[in-house]
Amino acid sequence: MATTTLDAGIRQAPPSGKTFFGHPRGLATLFMTEMWERFSFYGMRALLVLYMTAATTEGGLGMKIAVATAVYSVYNAMVYLLALPGGWIADRFLGARKTVALGGTIIMIGHFLLAVPFPASFFTGLGFIALGSGLLKANISTMVGHLYDGPNDPRRDGGFTIFYMGINLGAFAAPLVIGTVGQSVNWHLGFALAGVGMALGLGQFLLGTRHLAAASDVVTAPMPADEKRAVLRKAGLWLAVAVAFYAVVVLSGRFTIDWAIWPLSIAGIAIPVFVFARVKRDKDLDEAEQSKMSGYIWFFVAAAVFWMIYDQSGSTLSVFADDSTASTLFGFAFPSSWFQSLNPLYIMALAPVFAWLWVALSRRGKNPSTTMKFAIGLLMIGASFLVMMLAMAAAAGGVKVTPLWLAVVYLVQTVGELTLSPVGLSVTTKLAPAKYASQMMGVWFLAVTAGDCVAAIVQLVLGDATGTTWYFAVQGVAAIVAGLGLAMYRKKVVRLMGDVH
Template structure:
């Protein structure tokens, strides 16, 4: 899974009490993030299965009560939803920096997320989409600010405890993501969808309560608005937002009154926006004439990383849609006599991350001491080849299930493991290289740009679904596998050119 946004900040811990040798506030943020991720990944594990439940493409024997959508529509909604979560991280960071400050923004985000899950717990298509919007907005607000608050706990980027603090924080993310499908997934899939969504709301409520109770242990810097809006800027922004809302409301009001509205009227514009906005942001930074020649060169090199990451997330994030549907309909629900729900497969990635991340950290250091550590661009190439390879593996059980055979769960276990290994080659490295290659003028914004790669990748998947492409078909799986693997080899072949553009960054 994509790591949380981080930002260099300096502050002195506000308490002498410690948590595993770290500022006490880390415990508060650890628990808040763990419960927020519990709510997010629990709901996400149910999302696609709930959308197809009750319809012709639902798994045999699954409960009804869902929205009876096709797999293509469900995959498109899932892709657009995930992309919007990461797209909202940029305005979320802006609110923290210019309007509310990180602490207030996280508090508001917690209430918004909780309201979203409660909306999902209410039966009905209208409340379902209201819930998705609220969770996406709230997650974006929280994602961009809570990691910044972790940075505030330490005495600047050179504090020796800092990296360890973020490692502990990252473990909270994966603990929540691991437990969520086992609890929320089981209740939602096997008993009642809306009860599962309600449990996600309970998870966020626990995280919010933890945050409010432990807020005194956080740095005072988290309450400061670093660059507050002037009165003139505030009025200008409010006017622009009001005009935009009026135009959008007027347009869609006319479509509804004409009786032409369908779900695609909402999904297609969001999908296109998720592709256009990342490109527009990159172009705006690249064309900034105030950047030095060295910064311009690094931005040219960074585009290679961005495109590679978008291709990677296009395949990787189908773990919650394409692979989830395959798990629900075509994979045996028991192993050695032990039965389990399809949502449990969603716990494999965080489990493998927790198990393998220390191994990879040790391996990179060991190779570095031998002067054999792969360069950043080579790690990206490895990630693309691996994630493409996971879909080549996927073709085998797809073929086996063509006659209605229920394939062994170990096929999906293998695919998720390959994808996790690929993620560990790309995600932490991508965060690091983004901070290193960011122009000084855009140091904070570039972390948001990194997450826009997730938006672009997921929106590419969503656009394929909206265009009628069957993402559960063998041919499209093979095409994506070939695309990612070929891109990985191409990046490897051009690695010297990219390294030259990177300048002093290694």
């Protein structure tokens, strides 16, 4: 019954009327909500590594670069890891709409906790933001899919691209506002501004929910009361075990940041493996759904490699911007956090071009397959790190290189992102079995978790070698090899996708 209800909800778009660039009006609500949420997230992210590595005399935490970048990678991984239980909560308890509202509230609280100038409050705030983001991220993307009439609606990919522009509009403004205030005035005031941004996004969502599809309120697989009690007991038991274990470690005086980073990194790699094994063993899925899931695994692995490199824009690239890049251009000085605005600026300029390009190529029968788009994304992200290799070589001996190096790196990464990320969101909703509708969007975000956890482990193992010339070279070559491999096996992946194009 739950599956039938979901299918009906997905295929029944909201009533026609006013549109948003030719798309359902509810897209405007989700666009604005995600824009403000990303403003808060990317604004805080622009400051995070810089704050952790800043000397205590400058108001920072005084961490070593390798440790700070690993903390950043694990934090970012947890943001996306928690999207999986966020989708599960929507499917089994609350529905997507209520889950998004709850997530936005928790994120807002987390940012305001960062504004309190105490280390304990800072790390507690990071935990709140990760939890709230997990509730919000998977479900708001699923709600975009609910606005369209079935998985093959020709407007669908374009709708996700427009939605992606909302993400990047917020991401563009955030470093300019929050980054400037945090670096030039006070770190914690910058974090407080991120909380204000999330409050605006939450208000926008609550005011515009009437324009969303009815499917967004559906609890697709409601959990019986006895099962709820069993789940809560198990969750409470595991939580008590974790608290007791870490209490012993802390009281024994042996606790270091490694006790948090290593277990979370290993879990971030192991959990996606467990999730795919569980779905593939599910006898409720028919042969066609299982084939689609096999095809989806290819996209997942490719995305993990992509995000492993891409998400270092806020860690190793941020350190390079602060330590090795001149912060003036044509006589104009600016904070190093402003480099974080380059990627979203490029996306806002290029996303409409790509949205038009896919449609134009489709009309001519020349639109690249989803597999080829992913392969192109991997080749571009690999090339960006080869450019970083050259930039690091140019910065040898403490030379401050021109900002144009990072401008080129972010441009190459943006082209790769536009061929992979919005298409990945769309193909996830297309290939997802109805039973795992919201959860599959959480699985898509697990690719970010896996990639970031690999990056964290690499950074911890390498220590002071993090961010060196060969560090960028090896990862760049690995991504290019992965892209070539995906292109070689593209026909096999297309066959596994069945009737999804």
